[in-house]
Amino acid sequence: MSEREDRLKGTEAFRPESSSGDNQHARSVARTQAHWVRLAATAVGAVFLLVGIAGFIPGITTNYDDLSFAGHMSSAELLGVFQVSILHNIVHLLFGVAGLALARTARTATHYLVWGGVIYLVLWFYGLAIGHDSSANFVPVNDADNWLHLGLALGMIGLGLIGRRSQIAPGEPVEA
Secondary structure, rough: OOOOHHHHHHHOOOOOHHHOHHHHHHHHHHHHHHHHHHHHHHHHHHHHHHHHHHHHOEEEEEHHHHHEEEEEOOOEEEEEEEEHHHHHHHHHHHHHHHHHHHOOHHHHHHHHHHHHHHHHHHHHHHHHHHHOOOOOOOOOOOOHHHHHHHHHHHHHHHHHHHHHHHOEEEEEEEOO
């Protein structure tokens, strides 16, 4: 039987753990990618945490006196651009804490980035679908928030896909 047939059938003659340097190289690449996905989740989590804190700081948040708990009535804006509320800031803080906590392993960091990106993609669609002055805009969001949510969604999903390689390398799952 040829090596290719052994590999396809998974017979004893082909053992990925003990074969040539190809698998060792793949696992080395996977370890590097596991490191980077954990680092990306840490960075994203830290940014969300900082944004959540900044949303409570007058000066960084314009119209701070108009900051309400939730709803479109809040005219407070982070950096004078992104509409925020107390609820919106709390969500950023929770997303940040989750990112830092889930960055401990490549698997959980990957899940945080991919599923967090999916959540932001849903928020982008939601922001496009609702009227900005309607009661459905409880987070609240404006046009700047909507496009930021799309960018976050694409960026987080893209970063999360880096972590996929560390989970599909030959042998046991790889951690950095």
